């Protein structure tokens with residue numbers, strides 16, 4: 001029997017790093033305003049807490065991870081869905097809406113969402129609202145917000161709920177009429193038909209089907225841009241909203257003129273009020289409400305010459321009204337327990353909350369060496385760490401990663417706690433509980449935060465303070481900002497009209513919470529409100545460059561120490577959270593100048609021994625990268641592309657191959673092994689040079705193709721790895737097309753991976769004498785058959 005309660009829908013999320021979960025929680029909160037109840041579950045709870053076969057109305061929000069794969073928590077759900085034995089009417093009772101999260105820098109944009117979308121349809125489920133694709137490369141909110149906005153009227157229409165409320169508390173123009181479609185005609189019955197047709201072209205790049213049938217290039221290559229999907233409609237919505245807002249403004253300014261300022265009571269109404277006019281008034285802040293400071297600021301702006309910035313609005317915004325999001329309900333209560341002591345060392349990391357993508361327990365690994373692989377003059381400092389896990393042998397293969405459970409910088413935390421006026425009580429035992437009677441749905445203390453510890457502990461080990469604060473947090477900050485000009489600017493930054501400025505001034509420069517607080521000195525939010533919104537501090541993954549066959553118990557990783565300068569709103573210098581931490585804790589034992597030109601391995605090894613320091617320990621766990629492994633069959637040729645620290649897994653591959661080759665019955669069968677490596681300067685940042693050249697001289701590596709992007713000003717020799725790939729087109733095409741070679745690409749997703757992809761397209765094109773489109777299809781087939789593998793990051 002299908003589960004059906006009139007106003008209820010099932011809301012499922014699949015999340016790797018928490019964004020899909022956060023969006024789902026937002027949907028739960030907003031649903032209430034539409035007289036709807038969302039039952040929220042993680043996809044991992046399939047068959048435990050929900051059974052999709054018994055559902056009638058489901059909303060799914062899911063991200064994609066790895067190389068187009070489902071998040072760990074969604075894997076079981078997707079596996080079940082993909083079962084080939086399921087009949088085509090298996091989900092005929094199901095009606096659904098889906099929001100996919102992804103990042104268009106990855107080749108398989110939103111692949112998991114698309115796979116689920118397509119499969120649901122194949123199984124007879126009906127889409128009652130168009131699927132949305134949110135792109136983290138440009139800002140998830142650009143597509144997610146308009147998608148969410150029209151989701152509720154669509155659910156209402158589907159469930160035929162009597163509409164007693166308005167969605168004006170979310171956006172003033174998004175009013176629903178009795179038939180359920182909104183005034184902008186955002187949801188139409190015909191859309192359903194269109195969507196059905198459209199979704200047929202969404203490929204399942206990870207289908208188990210061993211003989212993919214690909215007929216059109218667009219089918220498989222062109223990512224569904226969130227702008228393609230939503231932007232036109234968003235634009236339409238926005239302009240009509242602005243029109244309707246003008247009318248509402250007239251109403252609201254006269255009403256608001258009485259109060260003259262935005263009080264907490266006003267904004268409280270936003271959450272609770274169902275009356276259109278009052279809610280409109282609360283959500284719209286008009287010029288008439290600006291205080292004297294603001295008016296003078298506007299006058300300055302009107303005179304021109306003032307550049308918009310994080311703290312100063314663009315003239316059109318400051319002159320117009322803005323609609324701000326719903327203020328989330330407070331739900332955490334913080335109490336200081338002066339008489340209680342708590343042993344922080346006994347609290348498990350992040351309260352023992354399972355680590356994402358973990359394929360092992362957390363192990364405290366001893367840092368046995370930390371070597372600087374680059375020269376002093378190199379633009380980036382590259383560190384190689386050897387981590388001893390001897391007591392607990394960790395199982396891994398070259399191509400896998402380890403994740404480091406990271407801590408925030410102590411100085412940064414000190415400054416933040418001070419800024420929040422809680423430094424004095426930062427080391428007092430405190431408890432976090434749920435506020436009784438909170439309006440938040442299903443409230444709970446975040447599972448990664450110990451309910452009894454100290455604020456310093458929470459801020460150092462549990463929450464991310466570097467991620468640009470989300471708009472929902474900005475909305476909270478509005479409430480705790482006393483200066484009216486600053487308040488207004490924060491409102492703008494979280495408003496719909498300020499979306500572009502939020503992207504420009506907050507997201508792109510990657511401002512931290514502290515940057516925002518520095519920019520708005522009158523903003524002093526309570527800590528517990530922040531803890532409701534700050535995301536979990538995520539462990540940081542690094543490709544392993546060691547082989548378990550060569551030095552069991554020692555895991556080696558290599559990374560650039562990320563340096564982030566002051567500027568564009570960033571108010572203090574910082575390093576990458578994890579790379580900065582690893583650099584800092586090994587500062588005194590770092591080996592400089594080893595493994596470089598002098599190629600003195602003995603010296604390096606001696607220095608390493610001297611540097612051994614039992615006291616430096618790092619919590620790590622392994623993270624299996626299922627699709628980025630070499631075949632056990634060493635006769636299969638491999639082509640590896642890994643500029644910069646992207647070479648890490650390939651150093652592991654080569655060490656592993658060297659060990660395996662010794663046991664080959666016929667070493668003559670050893671397959672061709674190519675490596676494309678690149679860096680800026682040969683002299684200062686060619687890492688692993690000695691070892692790679694040794695691999696070449698012993699035949700472990702058949703070809704080592706190296707290029708230096710900044711050394712050859714005349715650009716006579718190849719500048720980038722992709723140039724070298726093109727230069728070796730003939731040999732590579734034979735390996736790929738005739739010898740069944742596997743291609744591995746590791747490194748930057750934004751530029752390198754795309755350019756390398758294109759270079760291989762041209763390699764195939766010249767071999768086959770075909771069009772670029774046909775060559776792209778060929779390459780996509782290689783991806784499907786796991787012969788073109790990527791491990792890339794943004």
Ligand SMILES: Cc1cc2nc3c(=O)[nH]c(=O)nc-3n(C[C@H](O)[C@H](O)[C@H](O)COP(=O)(O)O)c2cc1C
Nearest residue numbers: 015016017018019020063064066068102103109110
């Ligand atoms: C390691 C990693 C791999 C990713 N792989 C993909 C991918 O293959 N395709 C894609 O569209 N997005 C990919 N993404 C982007 C995420 O889907 C995107 O950032 C999303 O917002 C994350 O949501 P979540 O926090 O709910 O997991 C990847 C992100 C990470 C960190």
